[in-house]
Amino acid sequence: MGAPRRERCPMSVVIGQRRRRVVMPLRRSVGAPIVAPKSERFPRLFTWTLLLSTLPLFAQTFYYLNEIPPPYLLSKAWPIITFPLTIYAATRMALPAKHIYLVLFAYTIGFTPLISMIQLGNAFLDALTTTVKIWPFTYYFGLSAMLYWIAVPGERVRRAALILGLGTFALMAVMWVVIPTSWYVDDPAKGKLLLYEEERGYRIYMPLFFGMLTMFYMVRRFMRQPHWLPIVAVGVAFVLLLSIYKQRTSIAAAFLVCGFGMLASMPRTPRKLLIGLGVGLAPILLGLVAWKLGGDAAETFGSSLSVRSTSFGLATGFLGDNAWRWLIGVGSTTRFGAVTLKDIFGDNQFYIADLGWVGVVFEYGLVGAALIAAVYGWGYWVTWRVAARCNTPFTQALSDYVLFMIISSSVYSLVFTPGELGVVMAIAVYLDHERERRARPPMGRRP
Numbered sequence: 001m002g003a004p005r006r007e008r009c010p011m012s013v014v015i016g017q018r019r020r021r022v023v024m025p026l027r028r029s030v031g032a033p034i035v036a037p038k039s040e041r042f043p044r045l046f047t048w049t050l051l052l053s054t055l056p057l058f059a060q061t062f063y064y065l066n067e068i069p070p071p072y073l074l075s076k077a078w079p080i081i082t083f084p085l086t087i088y089a090a091t092r093m094a095l096p097a098k099h100i101y102l103v104l105f106a107y108t109i110g111f112t113p114l115i116s117m118i119q120l121g122n123a124f125l126d127a128l129t130t131t132v133k134i135w136p137f138t139y140y141f142g143l144s145a146m147l148y149w150i151a152v153p154g155e156r157v158r159r160a161a162l163i164l165g166l167g168t169f170a171l172m173a174v175m176w177v178v179i180p181t182s183w184y185v186d187d188p189a190k191g192k193l194l195l196y197e198e199e200r201g202y203r204i205y206m207p208l209f210f211g212m213l214t215m216f217y218m219v220r221r222f223m224r225q226p227h228w229l230p231i232v233a234v235g236v237a238f239v240l241l242l243s244i245y246k247q248r249t250s251i252a253a254a255f256l257v258c259g260f261g262m263l264a265s266m267p268r269t270p271r272k273l274l275i276g277l278g279v280g281l282a283p284i285l286l287g288l289v290a291w292k293l294g295g296d297a298a299e300t301f302g303s304s305l306s307v308r309s310t311s312f313g314l315a316t317g318f319l320g321d322n323a324w325r326w327l328i329g330v331g332s333t334t335r336f337g338a339v340t341l342k343d344i345f346g347d348n349q350f351y352i353a354d355l356g357w358v359g360v361v362f363e364y365g366l367v368g369a370a371l372i373a374a375v376y377g378w379g380y381w382v383t384w385r386v387a388a389r390c391n392t393p394f395t396q397a398l399s400d401y402v403l404f405m406i407i408s409s410s411v412y413s414l415v416f417t418p419g420e421l422g423v424v425m426a427i428a429v430y431l432d433h434e435r436e437r438r439a440r441p442p443m444g445r446r447p
Contacts, residue, residue: 040150040151040152040153041149041150041151042150044156046150047150047152047156048156048160050146050150051152051156051157051160052160052163052164054146055160055161055164055210055423056071056164056210057071057074057075057078058078058082058139058142058143058419058422058423058426059207059209059210059417059419059420059423060075060136060207060209060417060419060420061075061207061209061210062074062075062207063075063076063136063207063417063419064192064207065192065193065207066191066192067191067192067193067194068193076132078136079135079136079138079139079142082138082139082142082146083138083142085141085142085143085145085146085149086138086141086142086145088141088145089140089141089142089144089145090102090141093141093144093145093148095140095141095144095429096378096382096425096429097375097378097379097382097425098141100371100374100375100378101137101140101141101375103371104137104371104372104375105134105137105138107364107367107368107371108131108134108364108368108371109131109134109135111328112130112131112329112331112363112364112368113127113128113130113131113331114127115328115329115330115331116130116330116331116332116333117331119325119330119331120330120331120332120333120344122331122333126333126334127331129334130331130332130333130334133415133416133418134415134418136417136418136419136422137375137418137419137421137422138422139418139419139422139423139426140421140422140423140425140426141422141426142422143422143423143426143427144426144429144430147426147427147430148430153434154430154431154434154435157427157430157431158394158431161210161213161214161394161427162210162214162217162394164210165210165211165212165213165214165215165217166214167210168206168207168208168210168211168214169211169214169236169237169240171206172204172206172211172240172244172245173240173244175204176204176244179194181196181202184196184202192205193205193206200246201246203244203245203246203247204244204245205245205247206244206245208245208250209401209417209420209423211237212250212254212401212404213397213398213401213424214233214237214397215233215234215237215254215258216257216258216261216396216397216400216401216404217393217394217396217397218230218231218233218234218237219234219258219261219262219265219397219400220261220265220393220394220396220397220400221393222234223261223262223265223266224265224393234258238251238254238255241254249408249410249411249412250408250412253404253407253408254404256407257400257401257403257404257407260400260403261396261397261400263275264396265396311352311354311355311359312355312358315352315355315358315359315362316358318330318344318362319361319362325365326361326365326366327365327366327367328364328365328367328368329361329362329363329364329365329367329368330362330363331363332352332363352413353412353413353416354411354412354413355413356409356410356411356412356413357369357409357410357413359413360372360413360414360415363415364415372414372415375421376402376405376406376409376414376421377406379402379421379424379425380399380402380403380406382425382428382429383395383398383399383402383424383425383428384399386398386399386428386429386431386432387399387428389432389435390431390432390435392431394431395428395431395432398424398427398428399428401420401424402421402424405420405421
């Protein structure tokens, strides 16, 4: 008689007369990885178009330019349009600093509007509307999900950002030459792009996220590979900033960050020498600046100093000696609501965005200010670690831009353009994980 027939089982392995069960691993239910797939999912033309058209929206380039209605309205609606991407990233992707972001959302979107209803008399819908400026914090999640979805090469992201940065300065120069002076306005309520002031004259208030990022990249690239082109580009950019942009705090912060980038990229010995020289000369330079300004600070800085001084006095006076107001803030209002801050204070020269951290404490209290500081501090830590691991001029420029925002926060509120932090962190994290994927040995081979 022949041997007994063995039945085949697709899920078993027969050994002699016994069958060993092969256990098939279940699909993991944990969050989706943020490592990009091995190849991009879409044609190159599609990814180029998507990057060049959406990165400015994520970076809030048109968020305050009501002179250009179509991109302005699209920018306002962008947090809602990208909300599905935000939900996917928040629930499925293991992003650094995700939990502190979620705590910040809960406090600023869920708690602060209630405080504004109590302290300022906001209606329910008006109180919810005041949270619009916080929504761009979600761009960290939305852009991370989009980059993972299209699986774009990191080099293309870098090129897209630099193209937008160079285009920013080129557009600034063209507008300065072509646009007639009759288009400029002397009231920021009528427009924020083309402005005229008695102290600074005509100027163009360009959104400079990509421009500043490109400057910091050029500095880092020059220190890595000395060449005349990057340093000349930085010099031309500063000339345009001083002659056209004329935003003193931003220019000073950019100058400090460029100096930091050069210093941090130097070898150890000359870096120590320059640090020692700077520490020795700092008191002298500060003394010369104080002597130069003297009692003419108000004349030097013009109306911007008087406006900030008025806003500072009104804000601190309203907080007063009420510990709860200092701790949890009083919220804010919208200019379209039934109650506005101008109505409450009886002054048209009250701007929270120009008060730096005092404005943040006024609106969100010390608790909210601590959360916002933690988000930006954690953002700098994440980008700094990415720059140390990737060791490329572009990742170092991303870290430098977070430092630029932190330095500028002495005057400008960090909730004015929070989408910039989200863009920087999303790109940095994506580039870091793409580096990890490339460094991972192929399957089945020993490292």
